[in-house]
Amino acid sequence: MGLATQMIGWPDEFCADLAGRGHYVVRFDNRDIGLSTHLHGAGTPDILAMFGGDASSAAYALTDLAADTIGLLDALALDGVHLVGASMGGMIAQLVAVQAPDRVRSLTSIMSTTGEPGVGSPAEVALPVLLAPAATDREGAIERVIDTYRVIGSPGFEFDEAALRDRAGLSFDRAHDPAGVARQLAAILTTHDRTPDLAELDVPTLVVHGSQDTLVDVSGGRATAAAIPGAELLVVEGMGHDLPREVWPQILDRITALVTRAG
Template identity: 65%
Template sequence: MQSTGITTATVGDIELAYETFGDPGGTPLLLVSGLGSQMISYADELCAGFAERGMFVIRFDNRDVGLSTHLHSAGIPRLGDVRRGDRSTVHYELADMAADTAGLIEALGLDSVHLVGVSMGGMIAQRVAITYPERVRSLTSIMSTTGDRSVGGASPEAQAVLYAPPATDREGAIARQLETSRVIGSPGFPFDEEAVRARAGLAYDRGHDPAGVARQMAAIVTSPDRTADLGKVAVPTLVIHGSDDALVNVSGGRATAAAVPGSELVVIDGMGHDLPRALWPELTERITAHIKRAEG
């Protein structure tokens, strides 16, 4: 099932690029991407799988990546200073990205959606459920964390690739993504080098912007701990995390599930900080079942 093609929606001062799969009359499912990741991080085939199960699937580029608005005038945050508490170069927080997401839901003429977020996208989805509960029917938080700095930490190797100097050309961007995927990917599942190469090349062509990724990173670093607020989330919540996640330790997923009353936690052996093709059937079935329970 193919997409309808990419279009844009205006949310405040931001233009968000998005595309949809499936019948607009189906159950609305909004997919939120992670740090530096574009909407294509949710593969066409994965989106089509949800659409075939009756979902109206929406994926979009967050601010500062892909085809959405890039805040070039905001400059490059000094991440070292940011981590030391200096917010003078920070332009926005995760709450602003959550407002973008809620605004997109409204712009699409939808009262509410089922939200799925991966990594930073999970953080954004959590904040949407906290701040805009009327917009959320269910929440699925994948390989994410609560904002509590004592959980969900990265391994030294993952930190090294996360903060490595950005690529300066297309081949460098592909090589950088391959290196990153080998470090933080899923050791229990086959590494699909061809797919990683293709997605990295397409992402570069759609909008390579290391400064935008740095602004997103600053938003993560400066956003407050959500643990207490997650205790107020009343929508059905599914938390999925890999046992071998080097970038966001599984303790982040466990803490998320512990914070949200009545949530379900699924820890997948061998899964790291990615969505390997071999896991798509399981992920699709688990999330679909979660949504059906919420709808029912």
């Protein structure tokens, strides 16, 4: 899953549908989120300094998160997987395919980008979402999630406030670590442009992006599909930076078709 988002960002029903199609589904928390390892000793990075080009306070890079994922495959004794990543998770999935191409049978990159400067950039309205002060209590954390998705969510689909509140509350109960989220953001800001590496991939790939994504502009999805040889691109009209329930069937059908094509 993506920045500041725990594995429960993949809804239970979404995963159950994949499992019902005959797949063994694994979802997991990245480092510094949820029930995964939190690098408390690394402190809080200076995000504003990073926007100015000083990356010295970054605790790790996205390549390290990709190595975590490969380590999980080792621990679960999975030789090859059909990898699906959303947002920051899409960036990580891309890097897993680059770092361990023999382990990735197919790649699905959702609402993500390549790291190329000027591609997939957030809209001006979304910048306050990235830089807003962290919530200090459960209710504040829930309200911040609601406020965030009113900005970056999907204008073409129903705003499911009840589901968002449930997920935000459960996420707070599992773990609340604003410094960890900042360390993840630092990893995104300091990782190199993946475009040349993506051009070398030889893996069946699906790229999914919303036409109304204000956090990662649709140009990021288009650039990802253009960079990976033979990649398919699905632009979902009205979709923003989330996974509206109404688009699940379309996305699940395309993932299933990709997995079938990949053999």
